[in-house]
Amino acid sequence: MSNTDPSAAAEEFKSRRAEEGRLAWVQDPSLITLCLASVGIVVLAGLVQISFGSYTMPVSQAWQAVIDTDVLFDARWLLQFFLGEELMRTVTGFQGELPELATGTLIVWNIRxxxxxxxxxxxxxxxxxxxxxxxxxxxxxxxxxxxxxxxxxxxxxxxxxxxxxxxxxxxxxxxxxxxxxxxxxxxxxxxxxxxxxxxxxxxxxxxxxxxxxxxxxxxxxxxxxxxxxxxxxxxxxxxxxxxxxxxxxxxxxxxxxxxxxxxxxxxxxxxxxxxxxxxxxxxxxxxxxxxxxxxxxxxxxxxxxxxxxxxxxxxxxxxxxxxxxxxxxxxxxxxxxxxxxxxxxxxxxxxxxxxxxxxxxxxxxxxxxxxxxxxxxxxxxxxxxxxxxxxxx
CATH class of the missing domain: 1.10.3470.10 (ABC transporter involved in vitamin B12 uptake, BtuC)
Known part of the structure; x- marks a missing residue:
């Protein structure tokens, strides 16, 4: 790199950037494959991880707990997990008790x-x-x-x-x-x-x-x-x-x-x-x-x-x-x-x-x-x- 003329390298960089366009890099097949494979590893390894513990459950049950609609479709639970109970109550104005969750769902979402x-x-x-x-x-x-x-x-x-x-x-x-x-x-x-x-x-x-x-x-x-x-x-x-x-x-x-x-x-x-x-x-x-x-x-x-x-x-x-x-x-x-x-x-x-x-x-x-x-x-x-x-x- 050090042997390259700086002005020539600068012009090459500008022309290459113009040719590629702003979002052309998003269409790179190797990048898309890497991202999809990584997501797959995170999902599979994550499911294995949340299956372990004193309360052992099969991977299928762990997946059902993750996608439990009682949590995913209830903004109060999501806000409590990601923002904390105090902020959840401030944002929603809800002051009562949250609905009960199944044991598996509670363990997965609260702990694992x-x-x-x-x-x-x-x-x-x-x-x-x-x-x-x-x-x-x-x-x-x-x-x-x-x-x-x-x-x-x-x-x-x-x-x-x-x-x-x-x-x-x-x-x-x-x-x-x-x-x-x-x-x-x-x-x-x-x-x-x-x-x-x-x-x-x-x-x-x-x-x-x-x-x-x-x-x-x-x-x-x-x-x-x-x-x-x-x-x-x-x-x-x-x-x-x-x-x-x-x-x-x-x-x-x-x-x-x-x-x-x-x-x-x-x-x-x-x-x-x-x-x-x-x-x-x-x-x-x-x-x-x-x-x-x-x-x-x-x-x-x-x-x-x-x-x-x-x-x-x-x-x-x-x-x-x-x-x-x-x-x-x-x-x-x-x-x-x-x-x-x-x-x-x-x-x-x-x-x-x-x-x-x-x-x-x-x-x-x-x-x-x-x-x-x-x-x-x-x-x-x-x-x-x-x-x-x-x-x-």
Whole structure:
């Protein structure tokens, strides 16, 4: 890319954009196939997930509970789940008791379905966040985990849990501040008359190591054993015990960050052309990098605040989607919106099944971050071996 004349590359970019049209990318068969396959994985894996528990039910019964018209056609129930009871009563003016639901429906909608919804949000946020960081750094090995964002957000949330418990209601903002601070530190360390992909990755490893050590040190300041257990579960990345409160916590930040990411796809495409070409197209490179990084940090923070540090999703998903739909970020962002949830929901089911095989019961739950780490570690090694030069994209 660096050997290409910036003005020629800029003209080629403009002409290609004019030829493709605004919505031509939506008709890409590979993108449509990826989205449909991802939806199928989420539905099937989600049904398997909500069938498990002390009240076991067949997949067919779980599906009937999900599509129960007593919930789907009653706005009061839906508003209570997604907005909370207080807001539901404020919006609808209803002050009585909601109608009773069947036992299976009550278990699925109150306890099990929110876990699948949170997994969808987490996968979506981490995948898109990783894709943005890969565009900002022009490095296929970049991700929130590798660049220290996850560790920075994690440290701030641990501080909130252990020291400043009053901040628990604004965990996504707290995590965003920690993630942005970590990324700024990485950027400053990597800066030397500019940055390079290799320096950004190495600086991210340094910052992650330091912040993870501080996270470990925080356990010695926690007097409550319950807080320690929660923190340990949180640092490994887990969906155990999540409910509609976590859905409501992640929902607004997910909508904002995904909307902004979709609007910014053109800027990400321009960044891939190189700094000189981007400048010749009238783009303020540093401002765009900072704005895109802010979106990526917010997306990662929204997932970290509800599920903890789930590693490697932001690395694996953008790379897999890129191999299928190409490097156009209009398609890549949409692909990540679908493929990220498929990986997370599938990994969560894999964690549940793995625990069942080991223990012989369906009561135990393995943190989903362990599964994504076991998958992502070898895949990261594969990427490093495949690339002749670190930073190649």
């Amino acid at each position: 379905l929110p876990r699948v919804v949170v997994a969808v949000f987490v996968g979506m946020n981490l995948a898109v966040s990783g894709a943005i960081f890969q565009a900002v750094t022009r490095n296929e090995l970049a991700s929130p985990f590798i660049l220290g964002v996850s560790s920075g957000a994690g440290l701030m949330i641990l501080l909130s849990l252990v020291v400043f418990s009053s901040l628990s209601t604004v965990l996504p903002l707290v995590a965003a501040l920690g993630g942005m601070a970590a990324f700024l530190i990485v950027y400053l360390i990597a800066w030397k008359n500019g940055t390079s992909p290799v320096r950004l990755v190495l600086a991210g490893v340094i910052v992650s190591t330091v912040f993870q050590s501080l996270q470990t040190a925080m356990f010695f300041f926690a007097d409550d054993l319950g807080v320690v257990q929660t923190a340990i579960q949180w640092t490994t990345g887990s969906l155990t015990g999540v409910g509609w409160a976590q859905v409501r916590m992640a929902l607004p930040w997910t909508i904002i960050s995904m909307f902004l990411a979709a609007l910014s796809s053109r800027q990400m495409n321009v960044l891939l052309l190189g700094e000189q070409t981007a400048k010749s197209l009238g783009v303020s490179v540093e401002r765009v990098r900072f704005a895109l990084s802010s979106i990526a940090v917010l997306a990662a923070a929204a997932s970290i605040a509800v599920a903890g540090i789930v590693s490697f999703v932001g690395l694996i998903v953008p790379h897999l989607v890129r191999n299928i739909v190409g490097t156009n970020y209009k398609k890549l962002v949409v692909g990540c919106l679908f493929a990220g949830p498929a990986l997370m929901v599938g990994a969560d089911v894999g964690a549940r099944l793995g625990m069942m095989v080991v223990t012989g019961t369906n009561g135990g739950q393995l943190p989903v971050g362990i599964v994504t780490g076991l998958v992502g570690g070898p895949y990261f090694l594969y990427l490093m071996r495949k690339k002749q030069e670190l930073g190649e994209i």
